[in-house]
């Protein structure tokens with residue numbers, strides 16, 4: 001890995017000029033691209049991501065004091081220092097160091113430690129922020145593994161992923177566990193089907209003869225800076241409760257759409273019919289939801305909704321449930337096509353990706369005009385399938401492109417989306433690239 005080696009050497013030098021000492025070890029944790037299965041992990045359903053080569057890399061030196069000193073090679077991210085025994089994560093501003101603190105605090109709490117040793121850390125990330133490639137979770141995971149290593153403790157990758165998924169919620173977003181799971185469980189050369197409760201990852205061999213290409217819309221989307229993301233999580237939660245009540249189940253403990261399916265013991269196709277039957281397409285007012293569930297507005301606000309969604313007046317339940325159940329079915333179909341590898345596999349997988357994008361755009365409303373335009377351009381120049389990836393509302397698309405068309409595809413998409421529209425030159429060099437499944441988080445002792 002010559003590129004990584006060069007980065008490690010540079011990081012060592014910068015660490016030395018910043019802290020006047022040599023790092024004792026390094027940790028890397030990758031970002032990811034989600035191939036299919038969007039906005040369904042927090043509903044309990046399986047997703048199909050792979051790690052990308054881009055990652056967070058941290059050089060670390062444990063120190064005797066109880067001070068945690070963080071610096072970043074990117075001058076946009078200011079230095080930060082705090083007492084290791086008094087971690088405060090400010091939910092009102094998604095500042096970079098807070099993601100580190102989430103991983104740090106997650107491990108600290110898991111072991112019930114009150115006094116932690118301090119450390120000096122220099123962070124170097126090359127995942128474009130706000131691009132839907134999970135730069136924030138990579139930082140949380142990297143910080144979690146840094147903390148574990150400093151403590152000299154050990155945990156399985158599954159435990160680490162679960163701790164980091166939970167502790168990233170200190171930032172205020174109610175994400176699922178996909179990003180942290182793939183960052184730890186990824187293996188070079190294979191995508192993974194990630195299943196939850198219990199968390200596990202299974203290899204999914206992607207078809208030969210095609211490559212996945214990531215293209216950045218250059219619209220930056222920070223899911224912690226707005227309430228869009230949590231509103232969707234809450235709409236799914238409310239849809240699950242209303243569906244459960246409709247079916248005569250005990251609805252008050254139900255949080256996820258998958259629980260309704262499991263309790264009813266029916267297929268995803270049947271859940272789509274139940275959704276048609278139970279929910280209406282007009283947005284639900286909060287009064288209607290309260291009346292249906294027999295709860296007060298105050299109970300809805302404080303016991304079901306998150307702080308940043310308490311003032312929402314309406315919720316779309318039908319559209320969100322339709323997306324989730326149909327997307328969950330597409331993930332399983334995608335995996336099946338990969339396993340059976342029929343002669344038209346690339347065509348079939350591409351079609352599933354296209355359906356996923358349509359559902360994200362029309363039912364989940366997590367796309368934006370630039371992503372829709374980029375997806376159209378990618379399909380026009382040869383992608384068999386193209387869709388937004390990650391949370392959406394900006395960020396990247398992922399496209400399935402026949403290998404023999406890759407070079408013309410890259411040239412044409414570059415011309416049509418980036419050059420013709422003079423898209424942000426700062427992001428351009430990381431804006432359009434083919435990617436292969438990369439490996440998961442690692443600790444290195446020497447640069």
Ligand code: GLA
Nearest residue numbers: 038039175176177178390391
């Ligand atoms: C973010 C979250 C994930 C997942 C995706 C959407 O990346 O962190 O858990 O919900 O959005 O699929």
